[in-house]
Amino acid sequence: MFEATAQNRRNRKVEGLFRLLFLWMTCMLILPVALVLGVLIVRGGPAISWEFLFSPPTNGMTAGGILPALVGTVWLVVVALIASVPVGVAAALYLSEYAPDNRLTRAINLAIINLAGVPSIVHALFGVGAFVIFFRFGTSILAASLTLAVMTLPVVIVATRESLQTVPLAFREACWNMGATRWQTIRKIVLPNSISGILTGVILEVSRTSGETAPIMFTGAAFFLPFLPQGVLDQTMAMSLHLFVISTQVPDVPEHMPFGVALVLISMVLAMNGISIAFRVYLRGRKKW
Amino acid sequence: MTSPAPGRAAGDYAVEVEDLAIRYHGKPALSGVTFQVRRNEIFGIIGPANSGKTSFLRAINRMDLMTAGMEVSGSVRVEGRDVRSWRNPYALRQRIGVVFPLPVGLPLTIYDNVALSSRLRGTRRKADLDVIVERCLRRAALWDEVKDRLDSLGSLLSGGQQQRLTIARALSQDPSILLLDEFSIAVDPVTTMRIEEVLAELRSEMTIVLVTNLVQQARRLAARTAFFLTGELVEVTETETMFEGGAQDPRTTAYVEGKFG
Amino acid sequence: MTDVAHAADRRDLAWWVDRAVQILVLAGGLSAIVFIAGIFVFITREGAGFVFDRFDFREFFFSPRWTPTSSHNPTYGALALIAGTASVTGLAMVVSVPFSLGAAVYIGEFATGRVRETLKVLVELLAAIPSVVWGFIGLSIMNPLIIQIFDVPIGLNVLNSGIILGLMAAPIMTTIAEDALKAVPDTYREAAEAMGATRWQVTFKVVLPAARNGLVAATLLGVGRGFGETMAVLMASGHSINLPTSPFDSVRALTATIAAELGETAAGSDHYQALFTLGIFLFLVTFAINFAADVFVRGGQRKHRRRGRRPAASANP
Secondary structure: OOOOOHHHHHHHHHHHHHHHHHHHHHHHHHHHHHHHHHHHHHHHHOOOOOOHHHHEEEOOOOEEEOHHHHHHHHHHHHHHHHHHHHHHHHHHHHHHHHHOOOOHHHHHHHHHHHHOOOOOHHHHHHHHHHHHHHHHOOHHHHHHHHHHHHHHHHHHHHHHHHHHHOOOOOHHHHHHOOOHHHHHHHHHHHOOOOOHHHHHHHEEEEEOOOOOOHHHHHOOOOOOOOOOOOOOOOOOOOOHHHHHHHHHOOOOOHHHHHHHHHHHHHHHHHHHHHHHHHHHHHHHHOOOO | OOOOOEEEEEEEEEEEEEEEEEEEEEEEEEEEEEEEEOOOOOEEEEOOOOHHHHHHHHHOOHHHHHHHOOOEEEEEEEEHHHHHOOOOHHHHOOEEEEEOOOOOOOEEEEEHHHHHHHHOOOOOOOOHHHHHHHHHHHOOOOHHHHHOOOEEHHHOOHHHHHHHHHHHHHHOOOOOOOEOOOOOOOOHHHHHHHHHHHHHOOOOEEEEEEOOOOOHHHHHHHOOEEEEEEEEEEEEEHHHHHOOOOOOOOOHHHHHOOOOO | HHHHHHHHHOOHHHHHHHHOOOOOOOHHHHHHHHHHHHHHHHHHHHHHHHHHHHHHHHHHOOOEEEEEEOOOEEEEOOOHHHHHHHHHHHHHHHHHHHHHHHHHHHHHOOOOOHHHHHHHHHHHHHHOOHHHHHHHHHHHHHHHHHHHHHHOOOOHHHHHHHHHHHHHHHHHHHHHHHHHHHOOOHHHHHHHHHHOOOOOHHHHHHHHOOOOHHHHHHHHHHHHHHHHHHHHHHHEEOOOOOOOOOOOOEOOOHHHHHHHHHHHHOOOOOOHHHHHHHHHHHHHHHHHHHHHHHHHHHHHHHHHHHHHHHHHHHOOO
């Protein structure tokens, strides 16, 4: 019965070939990440120093450091989080815990998909039209962060919703059957058991927000500001825009500088992703039921 | 049919069901059910899978509000009052304890599992909670096994222990009605026996509706038993009569004698 | 007892709090609709003047002349920009679709355990690289490489941005495609394997056809991603308005045009409004793509739910 016929052998050979082909395809997608990282480290590494990180740019941005851009990115991310996390978590709670299966819910889901799918430059136009002009925030951290918040809202919503759904329905039903309201059930059982997943989503949003460029170009990020922002109505530099500016708009920038900026930016982003992934692995290993 | 059966006042019934029908997304799960459960009796419900037993329990404590696509028509009265007239259905559910087929230890400590209901109702004092937790765990025959580790997770207890924890939690609501849905399905025979003893003791304090997959369990515990079959109530009879071959419907006799199901 | 019941039936604090929370989270849910509608309203508000007064359908869609800064005769033909976007996105898909779907098949059907988890994490990291970094890579790494390898005068062109865009669109396609493969019930695979089919036969004859809708959705989302990408295309495509005839031509995309020109226009001018009109166009097209992808995803799910049940029902006579 287990005799290897010619047909059988050929099948196994073809199977092996296909396996190899698909593996190769996967590697072709993943290899660039390693290559890009390698090149950035080799060519940007020498630029990194305490002075580079903690001093402002000088000489028309052809020398000096990136401090205002770093600080600016932190401002943008923090304000964006303050705006989007409460709204996103609320939306996810509604969709996961309250929403009936009706047209409104489907419309909300479609809106979320589209918010995630609208091009970032269209979000930028929206930011200009709504926050800069209509709400009169001017080009400011506030306008830029709100634009980023709207754009990354789906990240929070989707991550939170997924995290809420990992809590088994049986726990909710047990609580409801005891006379707990939906909110009491959420507060006592659902949130405590999904909060870490929600945090993972927030970290992902930080990663996403800090790398975005187009949405902040016309809403609050400036090419060059030698000082640090003092409040949310100030403009600010940002890491992502700074990389764009010194690699395309400013002549005579020494080569290591944009590579250094790119390395710092990608390190921030990948570190955030790494934390979020490590967190997820840790959570999976910890069993509560 | 609204008038109570002869010789009994309305207040004698814990649950009165009239022409109850339940549908899920339009598909009927149960229809045309009418009967009464007396106060402080153990009322058995038997029947094969998919006969509408669980749906019936869910209609009593208004879980249709929490279940997408579940519709209830007809009337269910608990303690003489239609469940749908409650302005605060959560308060209704507090008066009804529920035990599920698969034990559900909430991912809280054992102590918090049992204290949850009282806390939700505003009891904050540790001393009061201590009393409630110990009393309920004792009555559920679990105290001796867990009294030294009340702060370990309730969701990590063994199946049989979790089921008794679920019962302790239901008792902590101080319910007037206790609904049990095939509680022994995931529990070893020894624990089942212990729980049955607990139920027999509880009868003097509350009404118990016992849905069971074991016909002999109904025989051991229930005063009267209803037989559900494919979404219909076949009959309600005194349990002894039913098991002594006195059932009105031949299908009931066939089922209790193990000919199908 | 009835009196007890009546006494218990009060709308207490917990009831009111629950009601308040319900309204609050509903507002959160509605905000998504408000924002998507707001995007449309606000870009239309800024672009409306152009759409109603200056917009010429023939010029916009059929003229390749985009000369908004010309002092005597500004023209707003978007054909070259659309062609730029289409060529870059098209090349990106040619590069990316086979690899993304192949990777999805490997991760979903062949890889197991730790390898599978690692690959998924790496794909996720690929998605995390910011678009401005991709653009910078196109500018400073790919550009000299292309000049060297193909002996062309400039390496910022359709090929450069197409490859980069392909890599950027790959993670979302791989993820969605793998979800679609995962949604195919195991009973299908087991049934085919029981008949003696090998892994790849199962994959090609059973799993891929069953997951077809999801794979179409994955490709559509990839197209949407490429279509809307801004910074990478701005930096790597050469930025010259051109109807491309070869992969080595430089082009200008719709998104890049907005990003490059908005800063230099006066608010309310024809040029400014024309850029918002491009925004409206981008919005409508991506909306259509996402909507279509959603329809395909749903269609796929429904199909399996229906088919998946049948064997279970017959196993229980």
